[in-house]
Amino acid sequence: MNKTLTRKYLYDARWLWLSCAAILYAFCWLRVWIVSRFDMSRFQKVLEQFEHLERFFPIPLEELTTYTGRIAITFDEPLVVTSIVIWAIARGSDCVSGELGRGTLELLLAQPISRIRLFWTHASMTILGIAGLVLMAWLGTCTGIATCEVTEKIPATMELPLLDMEIPNPLAKPQEVVRPMSELTSSWYFLPAITNLFCLGFFIAGLSCLMSSWDRYRWRTIGIVVGIYLVQMVFYIAGLASEQLSWLLHFTFFTAYEPALFVNILIRSPEQLWELARFTAEGHYERPGPLGSHLLLLILGSCCFLCATLLFQRRDLPAPI
16 A cells, blocks of 8 residues: 555656756756856955845855855755745645545545555655755756866966066966866765755655644645745844844744855864854854754654644544535
């Protein structure tokens, strides 16, 4: 029976997954290509105009002058996050309320299968789908790094024979050197961003399954989850924009999603990846550390899945309309 259910859920979700996978793979590849087209010196001059907005950037502005830092911003792009969220909400909301709305849940439970097995077969396919989408995003980044080239301009120099030293020559044209992107960064640097993206999708899927487990209308389930997501986003933006509202950052799960920052930590201070929390210079708690952020999203998602299982197991199912 599990194989039949698995085939059913794979068939139901195949086009959504393939669409999100294609978008993530192509966009992450394209993003690396776009980064390779920007001249580093010119990009640095552009960043100087945004110093007053540094608090809205996930990493220090000086890190954006590196190719690794700019590629890491890919995982903060709305298209990447939205693709994962769309899959998590669409499949999570279909777990119970979707089947109820179509009138198929009663037929499925009439077969020799328990509610827990039915729920977790669907939830497992949703989680595996998130893992597959995250893998496609990483493969797109790997493909971009392996195929793109960077043209760097090296300033011309002139030698001072008496002093035995070289100085810049402003009259000569800079020399252009073409280097593969793989020499300037590595796809392995982005593993913390990939795992953080998976943890975010895992939590959203758990929240969607929780809302679906007690509701009977899928459209209402989707509306509730999207509403929670938008409120959390408003909290996060408001907390970053104003010092007076910074306390809102303690009440939004977006605080635990900082993929670009975790990539930067991996490069600069890899030992800090295992920190559960980060503290200010005065020793006060600031926000979760890299490991703490991952665990926070996983624990919240696991609690949602557990509560959804208990609710679905004990609730009275309404008759199909």
